Amino acid sequence: MKVELSLFFFVEAVGTIAFASSGAMVAIKKQLDLLGVIVLGVTTAVGGGMIRDIIIGNVPPALFKDPVYVLLAFFTVMILFIIVRSNQRILDGRSLVTYEKVMNIFDAVGLGAFTVVGIDTAILSGYGEYHFLIIFLGVITGVGGGILRDIMAGQTPYVLRKHIYASASIAGAILYAGLLEQINGNIAMLIGACTVILIRLLATRYCWNLPTATKK
Template sequence: MNHSDLIIYIFEMIGTVAFASSGALVGIRKNMDIFGVNVLGITTAVGGGCIRDIILGITPPKMFQNFSYVGASILISCILFTIFYLNQELLSSRFLETYERVMISLDAIGLGVFTVMGIRTAIEASFENNIFLLIFVGAVTGIGGGMLRDVMAGMTPFVFVKHVYAIASILGAVCYIILRLYIRDTISLFLSAAVVIIIRLLAAHFRWNLPRIRQK
């Protein structure tokens, strides 16, 4: 593994840990057992990438080719479950007050990382000239795991009801596609992921929402 590949791997693991943490926290808040917490952690972390690989014709999906991502998801899910199991007072109202802020931060990091990594995977699969596909798989990789997590937890997917989520992913995807034409790939990866994260956090802070019809 060369220096560039190591940077990319670390980048992916940061996204994996962030998304696995968000999935595990949803499972904990929903009073799931350790198996359920792990399933949500794994699904959130690798679900979007699995959908991406199926779309791109990569079989078996990369989650089955490299166990480290699933392994990291299991590890972080078990750590979080153990922390809350041994300190159940953390599930008090004070925890619920900080829960949404933590979830937004973790989701923003995972969304940024996996959006650009989804596009990079599509480019490596020789689809670099299909701009629509690049943007689509970037967004799917970023939001797919979270959507599966929310459905499995019995919630309306976050992407459909809360602030600017998918739009942040799409804007970051477009940013990466443009930047990689002019600057080094690793730099464009970090900058584009940062764009997604910043837009997502600003949207949450200022409560930017897409228009929707509210029932009276």
């Protein structure tokens, strides 16, 4: 149990770092000031869970009662801010390519972790029988922070624009919710999270895209 919890915390921490970084980078590229970078970074990291908690009436949302992930997101953002500020050329150089590759993997792990955590929270709150609800809550936990980030930054939400992003979360959420009644919960959770991560990484690697209604 202890080990599972630790593993779980580790995976969520990786996701938090990735999401906070993605929010901070959007803010830095928009030349927002320090506070803007912090707000966008932290919102991206914890916003999905906040929306989920408000939807199921779990108020005040968990993040406010035990702000460990808020702190983690905050320190992630601060470190990133200091690095970029002390080395301006980092945004142009080759290190940015490496950074984005690593962050893409982190982001996929975060998406997988947050998706299954969202479903778990919904089930623990007693909504296990509402399948549509728990799948939705898993997905919104995964992609909600990014949606808030994009709305605040004034850009069309990333999940609406391209790549298999929310789709990966949806696939994993449906699989996890479906498996839950068949097999051991922990294994189902692991399969769900890995499905999200795998689809997300393969989609980036092979440039998978969903169809659009009109040809571009």
